[in-house]
Amino acid sequence: MKSTITRLFTIIFLFLSFLGISQTSLKGILTNAKTGEPIIYGNIAMYKNDILILETETDLDGNYYFSRIKPGTYDFEASHIDYKPQRETGAVIKNGQLNKLDFQIYKSTSTSSGIPPTENESVLYRTLSYSVSPNYGIKSASALASIRNRNKSAYYPTSVKSDILPGSGQITAGEWNDLHNWKDWMTLMEDEEYSIMAERFEIYPTKRYSVIVINEDKSVIPNIPVKLLDNDSNIIWETITDNSGKAELWSQPFINTKDDRNYQIIVDGKKISNPQTIDQGSNTIVLNQECYSPAKMDIVFTVDATSSMNDEIQFLKSELLDVIDRIQEANNEIEYRTGSVFYRDTRDDYLTRISPLSSEKTELIDFVTIQNANGGGDKPEALEVALEETLNLDWDKEALKLVFLILDAPPHEDEVTMTKIRSQIKAAATKGIKLIPVTASGIGRETEFLMKFMAIMTNGTYVFITDDSGIGEAHLAPVVTDYDVEKLNDCMVRLISQYSKSYSCDSENFSDGDININIYPNPSTQYINVETKTIANNINILTSNGMVIKSIIPSQKATRIELEDLVNGVYTVVINLGETTFSKQIILLK
Numbered sequence: 001m002k003s004t005i006t007r008l009f010t011i012i013f014l015f016l017s018f019l020g021i022s023q024t025s026l027k028g029i030l031t032n033a034k035t036g037e038p039i040i041y042g043n044i045a046m047y048k049n050d051i052l053i054l055e056t057e058t059d060l061d062g063n064y065y066f067s068r069i070k071p072g073t074y075d076f077e078a079s080h081i082d083y084k085p086q087r088e089t090g091a092v093i094k095n096g097q098l099n100k101l102d103f104q105i106y107k108s109t110s111t112s113s114g115i116p117p118t119e120n121e122s123v124l125y126r127t128l129s130y131s132v133s134p135n136y137g138i139k140s141a142s143a144l145a146s147i148r149n150r151n152k153s154a155y156y157p158t159s160v161k162s163d164i165l166p167g168s169g170q171i172t173a174g175e176w177n178d179l180h181n182w183k184d185w186m187t188l189m190e191d192e193e194y195s196i197m198a199e200r201f202e203i204y205p206t207k208r209y210s211v212i213v214i215n216e217d218k219s220v221i222p223n224i225p226v227k228l229l230d231n232d233s234n235i236i237w238e239t240i241t242d243n244s245g246k247a248e249l250w251s252q253p254f255i256n257t258k259d260d261r262n263y264q265i266i267v268d269g270k271k272i273s274n275p276q277t278i279d280q281g282s283n284t285i286v287l288n289q290e291c292y293s294p295a296k297m298d299i300v301f302t303v304d305a306t307s308s309m310n311d312e313i314q315f316l317k318s319e320l321l322d323v324i325d326r327i328q329e330a331n332n333e334i335e336y337r338t339g340s341v342f343y344r345d346t347r348d349d350y351l352t353r354i355s356p357l358s359s360e361k362t363e364l365i366d367f368v369t370i371q372n373a374n375g376g377g378d379k380p381e382a383l384e385v386a387l388e389e390t391l392n393l394d395w396d397k398e399a400l401k402l403v404f405l406i407l408d409a410p411p412h413e414d415e416v417t418m419t420k421i422r423s424q425i426k427a428a429a430t431k432g433i434k435l436i437p438v439t440a441s442g443i444g445r446e447t448e449f450l451m452k453f454m455a456i457m458t459n460g461t462y463v464f465i466t467d468d469s470g471i472g473e474a475h476l477a478p479v480v481t482d483y484d485v486e487k488l489n490d491c492m493v494r495l496i497s498q499y500s501k502s503y504s505c506d507s508e509n510f511s512d513g514d515i516n517i518n519i520y521p522n523p524s525t526q527y528i529n530v531e532t533k534t535i536a537n538n539i540n541i542l543t544s545n546g547m548v549i550k551s552i553i554p555s556q557k558a559t560r561i562e563l564e565d566l567v568n569g570v571y572t573v574v575i576n577l578g579e580t581t582f583s584k585q586i587i588l589l590k
Helices: 002-022 178-190 192-201 313-330 361-369 383-391 415-431 445-457 488-500
Strands: 025-032 043-048 051-057 063-066 072-080 083-093 098-100 103-105 172-176 208-215 225-229 235-240 246-250 264-267 270-273 283-287 296-304 335-343 352-358 400-407 433-439 462-465 510-512 515-520 527-532 538-542 548-552 558-562 569-576 581-588
Touching: 025 043, 043 063, 051 063, 051 192, 051 445, 072 103, 083 103, 172 488, 178 192, 178 445, 192 415, 192 445, 208 225, 208 264, 225 246, 235 246, 235 415, 246 445, 264 283, 270 283, 296 313, 296 383, 296 488, 313 335, 313 361, 313 488, 335 361, 335 383, 352 361, 352 383, 383 415, 400 445, 400 488, 415 433, 415 445, 433 445, 433 488, 445 462, 462 488, 515 581, 527 569, 538 558, 548 558
Parallel strands: 025 098, 025 103, 208 283, 296 335, 296 400, 400 433, 433 462
Antiparallel strands: 025 063, 043 051, 043 072, 072 083, 172 462, 208 246, 225 235, 225 264, 264 270, 335 352, 510 515, 515 527, 527 558, 538 548, 538 569, 569 581
């Protein structure tokens, strides 16, 4: 019996060996450069033209293996949380061979510090106490905070003395909204170097239907469910109109095949058959409703708290605390609730820590203050777990909804995880939750595009931290170049203001002494006329997100501005008359 089993294993080994040498593959070992000991759970990343193609972890013997890879020249990077990364450039992978590439890396001189949570199954109380510089506006606090560990929720008592936080307003960032730069986005997705990202994640944000919902008085209507159905009345995509009455629908979000189906858009019992795709125009639905301005907004900050965030976490905490403190400034007419999810990875001391949505900002301030970066080790983190917790929070159905997703690493890319990520994007859209990624140092091009996909498909926008402040390690240069650099805290407050601003029930007319401004027609179908008593210095057209998409320097008092290249929606006309600036919302209905 033993000899039979031995022969069987020999056959299997020879068969696997044959497969190994008949296909193009790569193996190696990751070791400590000083001691020669194998490094477990290290990360090996494979790049082509600075784009992450594949990555894997080392096993308990420090070995890694890539199977069925395309022959060619690649760059590789070996890394581990406690070691300095090693980069190997120009490695040639030969066709039909089992290639070999070993790595030796040195211990890092810096170590992570953190306070592990005390686990207790009973409900206890936690008292938080900390001191910071008076310049930062926080002296002391006491709060009851919920910490959710892997399999249970617990409150626990502990006294925490936090580090003194740096001043806010130091981290710099840029914002880019691909929905408002759709032609650029489609050009980007036609580039082979970037289109592979859609194939990689099986997310295809190109088959877009844009909808604006208004009433008979041409006021936009927020918080209205909008559905895209196929011929068989199957719901393909659904979402909720935002504060500007806009909704974005996707007919083939996760399938890259030829599509000959007809679709229909359903809004409050009204139907648009064979709706226009975005390249043909926008779709407008008129409802018999009074104008309506939402009075609530829910905001959640979902934050990667693994060790790779150590270079920026204290600064980010300071920025978050400032944003939380300033949120009410964004719009005094809105009632805000805020919450937070901090997350790590499966082998860490916790997966998620949660501060539920609450109108008491001190609870969230106390929660954020005691968080630190630790754990992780491999590059991917448990993003899908964080998103699940985020989506399961007690969201108010009547509120506008935002999630700032702050991270520097992608999720694990196994099939189960990515299937979950795709369903979570769809679930966020269904709930009307805008995902606004904020990417930190260390992200690769693949993470940038996954975050862009999330923002695009939930009618959000993409924010990225830049090198301008000199804080943290090097930040990935975005694929776009025409963006403004601003303080991260100001950017986040600005976005909160723009996404909570009322575009319904408001009427703005300017007449002040010798200054008269006339903008017509409004709503417009393809152009507007702007008339002023004196020649304006400049006139800008801004999206509802505050992005300047047209800038005109008039040569006379009456100026015609063409809007044919814009999609339906709400825009702001900003007129600079020297010492005075006026702004007015207009609606484009083509």
